Amino acid sequence: MxxxxxxxxxxxxxxxxxxxxxxxxxxxxxxxxxxxxxxxxxxxxxxxxxxxxxNRSARTLAGGAVRSVTVFTFDTSLYGTAETLRGIEDAASAAGFTVLISVLDPEQTYTDGDILGRLSHDGAPAIVIAHDETTTQARRILRKAQPGAVVATGDDQLSREPGAADWLVPLDDRVVAKRATRYLLSMGHRTVHYLAMPGKARRQDGWAEALAEVGIEPPEVVQSGWTIGSAAEAAAELVADPGVTAIMCGNDDLAFGVLHAAHRAGRSIPGDLSVIGCDDSPMAAYHVPGLTTVDLDFRGVGRSAFELLRHKLEGGPDPRPSWRSPELVVRETSGPPRQ
Amino acid sequence: MxxxxxxxxxxxxxxxxxxxxxxxxxxxxxxxxxxxxxxxxxxxxxxxxxxxxxNRSARTLAGGAVRSVTVFTFDTSLYGTAETLRGIEDAASAAGFTVLISVLDPEQTYTDGDILGRLSHDGAPAIVIAHDETTTQARRILRKAQPGAVVATGDDQLSREPGAADWLVPLDDRVVAKRATRYLLSMGHRTVHYLAMPGKARRQDGWAEALAEVGIEPPEVVQSGWTIGSAAEAAAELVADPGVTAIMCGNDDLAFGVLHAAHRAGRSIPGDLSVIGCDDSPMAAYHVPGLTTVDLDFRGVGRSAFELLRHKLEGGPDPRPSWRSPELVVRETSGPPRQ
DNA sequence: GTATCAACCGTGAGCGCTAACATTTCCTGG
DNA sequence: CCAGGAAATGTTAGCGCTCACGGTTGATAC
Known part of the structure; x- marks a missing residue:
């Protein structure tokens, strides 16, 4: 009306x-x-x-060149996804593409129809920001239904299949977490604890692998929610344990929660406890003390994902990868255990 | 292909x-x-x-009920916009709507055609998250072109025009900043300085008004960028000045930057300096010391904006507002000036 | 038994655009 | 001066769907 x-x-x-x-x-x-x-x-x-x-609808209906991408993601307000989305948006709008977003609920399981039905039409181009189970599942559905018009970011077991480079912009969560854990071990910690985000994620695997490499049985994983608050709560017991000297966190936000809990428990950082995050969100450098973490170029990954999709759609020269590779950033929340 | x-x-x-x-x-x-x-x-x-x-394109072409919204915003990776977008997305997808995003560059000025051309078709429903000049301009263009199919969040001079409730979900930035400044004044500070986000925003007006109320000439505004880092840099001089006892920041991120700068300058919080933010981002409560700020329910605002738009589109009962009103949250970065 | 009116279902047109092909125009060379 | 062909433009069909009708059935009323 x-x-x-x-x-x-x-x-x-x-x-x-x-x-x-x-x-x-x-x-x-x-x-x-x-x-x-x-x-x-x-x-x-x-x-x-x-x-x-x-009229864009008329254009796509009439079968002209497609000029839109649907982005599948979960929770656009988390740092990693927000940045990736931003990267996609930057590249897409520069290329005259419209960006549609489709937020998936990690609590829910989706059928093929649910996922495909969110596309504007059959075969519509899509990018999946796949860092958890639900989105990885969405990626699988889309790749099966329309392999020619979907790319993904993230990491999972299948990423190592041949030809994955044609559709995946790998941000190897496993390796990233592994490297961070190794670093902590190299500082002399007996073991490293892990505070996990909801859902089974690859970072946890990397952590466990790093421990396994040196014959350490991984301690029990502590589960947290997505928020800083839930992390503070979940880690309360852990930080109070004087036997715990190093905690690796699923992402920076969780690390901030741990730091807060540690502060309340009166433990000194990094003397009593080393904490390491993952993402290098803007806050990490300006927190006091500065958070040791791993720099992840989500925005670059998002941009690259779009370029890769566009290449699949329209051909042209192979887009070369253009994101910074992950790098450990050592700041002030990590160090050798006391004595 | x-x-x-x-x-x-x-x-x-x-x-x-x-x-x-x-x-x-x-x-x-x-x-x-x-x-x-x-x-x-x-x-x-x-x-x-x-x-x-x-096929959605065919559906909208054929003139069926519209089932998509275009969201105009700037920088989806900022807390406020990300949360608002999230709220819109929640409500929209629950109603079976597709969400398109169109990110505007604050550095750029857009013509009517630029803005309208981003819609999927003439008269397509839109929501504008308008908290700065560029997006406010977009809102103006859209309202002029298609008043029946656009709503906005935010605040500006025209919000007070009669009938604004029909298209605006007001998050009164001016009043919010005013209240926060008054609080600081009530603590006994001689004056309050302001660290501004880029672009002329309403929060700054509110701050100035609060000072004017009690006959204080507003000190020169310090300009910052959008990042925590830029805030830390921009505020370096300010925090070093022992005459400065209270700083109000455009948002929480800037406040964190100021806090960091103050820490480096060796000033104690809140003894030497009170700092107040705006947004109540999740970090605010878990920062050490806890950041005094104003709780803004962006997600609720986003949800309400969508409901309002839907009401305009499809009629039905008037949606009643359903977001928390802004509230000052006093934590540990504010207090009376020393002596 | 026939008029009446729901409830149900089908037909045709057309949304605004592009693809594919048909047509016209204009310039060239011999 | 006209064949030949490229450049420029026009014509037709159809993408997948909804709207506005028109038709058909079957139960009810008289």
């Missing part, structure tokens, strides 16, 4: 005004060749005059 | 399989009445059987 004003101007209105056929107008708005310069100018004038804007 | 598999199944394929007309299928997928239960079941079976999924 009562949407726009009069009626939108269509390609025919422009054609009439410019004294050409609608097809010529179509050619102009698509920058197609085979249009005389004078005609082109006349059409452009008519477009400006009437305030014409092409 | 090489998008989907064979060819997508259309409404006609389903019709044929179920032995009905395409229109009956249309009725079923739109939950329209006037379809016999047995027929409905048969059609649903055919839909499941063939894996049919309606």
């Amino acid at each position: 009562s949407a726009a004003g009069p009626k939108p101007v269509s390609i025919f209105d422009v054609a009439k005004q410019a004294g050409v056929s609608h097809q010529t107008v179509s050619r102009v708005i698509n920058d197609a060749p085979m249009v005389a310069d004078t005609t082109r100018a006349r059409v452009k004038a008519a477009i400006a005059d009437l305030g014409y804007r092409p | 090489s998008a989907a598999g064979p060819k997508p199944v259309s409404i006609f394929d389903v019709a044929k399989q179920a032995g009905v007309s395409h229109q009956t299928v249309s009725r079923v997928i739109n939950d329209a009445p006037m379809v016999a239960d047995t027929t409905r079941a048969r059609v649903k079976a055919a839909i499941a059987d063939l894996g049919y999924r309606p």
Whole structure:
């Protein structure tokens, strides 16, 4: 009810005004060749005059080049996903693509139909930011249904299958966590505890592997929610235990929660306890003490994912990877255990 | 190239399989009445059987009920916008709407055509998260072009015009900042300094008004960027000045930057310096010391914005506002000035 | 038995655009 | 001066769906 004003101007209105056929107008708005310069100018004038804007629905319906991406993700307000989304958005809008987002609930399981039904149409291009079970599942469904029009970021067992580079922008969570854990071990800690985000994630695997490498039985994982508060609560017992000297956290937010809990428990950082995060969110450097963490270039990953998708869609030269590789950033929350 | 598999199944394929007309299928997928239960079941079976999924482009083209919203915002990775977007997404996807995002660059100015051209079609529903100049401008353009299909969150001069409640979910930045400044003044501070986010924003106005109320000439505003780092840098001089006893920050992130700068300058909080933020981001409560700030229910605002838009689109009962009103949260970074 | 009116279902048109092909125009060479 | 061909433009069909009708059935009323 009562949407726009009069009626939108269509390609025919422009054609009439410019004294050409609608097809010529179509050619102009698509920058197609085979249009005389004078005609082109006349059409452009008519477009400006009437305030014409092409209807995207009609365009995709008619089978023109697709100019939209659907992004599947969970919780756009987390640092990692927000940054990745931002990277995709940057690249996509620069290329004239529309970005649709579809937020998946990690608590829920989705059928093939649920996922595919969120696309604007069958075969619509999609990017999956896959860092947990639900989104990884979505990626699997989409790849099965339309391998030509989907790429993903993230990491899972199948990433190592041959040809994964064609559709995956790998941000190897496993290796990242492994490296961080090794670093802690190298500082002399007897073992490293792990505070986990909800859902089974690859970072936890990396942590366990690093311990296994040196023959340490991984201690029981402590489960946290997604928020800083839940981490503080979940870690309360852990930080109170004087036997615990090092904690690796699923991400920076959880690490901040642990730091807070440790502060309340009166434990000194890093003397009594080393804490390490993951992501290098902007806060990490400005927290006091500065958080040791792993720098992850989510925005670059998002950009690359879009470029990869576009390459699959439109061909052209292979886009070379353009994101910073993960790097351990040692700050002030980590060090050797006391004595 | 090489998008989907064979060819997508259309409404006609389903019709044929179920032995009905395409229109009956249309009725079923739109939950329209006037379809016999047995027929409905048969059609649903055919839909499941063939894996049919309606094409959204075709639907909107054909003039059916609109089922998408375009969200205009800037920088989806900032706390406030990310949360608002999340709220919109929650409500929208629950209502079966698709969410499109369109990120505007605050550095850029957009023409009417730029903004309107980002809609999927003329008159497409839109929500503007308007907390700065660029997005406020976008809101103005959209309201002029299609008043029936746009709502906004945020605050600006025109919010006070009669009937604004029909299209605005007000998060009164001005009043919020005013209240926070008054609180600081009430603690006995001679004046309050302001660290500003880029662009002219309403929070700054509120701060200035609170000072003016008690006859204080507002000190020069210190400009910061959007990041914590830029805030730390921008505030370096300010925090080093022993005459400065209270700083109000554009948002929590900037406050964290100030806190960091103050720490480096060796000033004690809140003894030497009171710092107050705005947003009550999750970190605020877990920072050490806890950040005094104003709780802003962005997610609730986002949800309400969507409900309001939906009301405009489809009629129905007036949605009553359902977000928490802003509230000052006093923690440990604020107090009376020393002596 | 026939008029009446629901309830149910089908037919045709058209949304705004692009693809594919048909047609016209204009310039070239011999 | 006209064949030949490229450049420029026009024509037709159809993407998948919904809207606005028109038709058909079957129960009820008289």
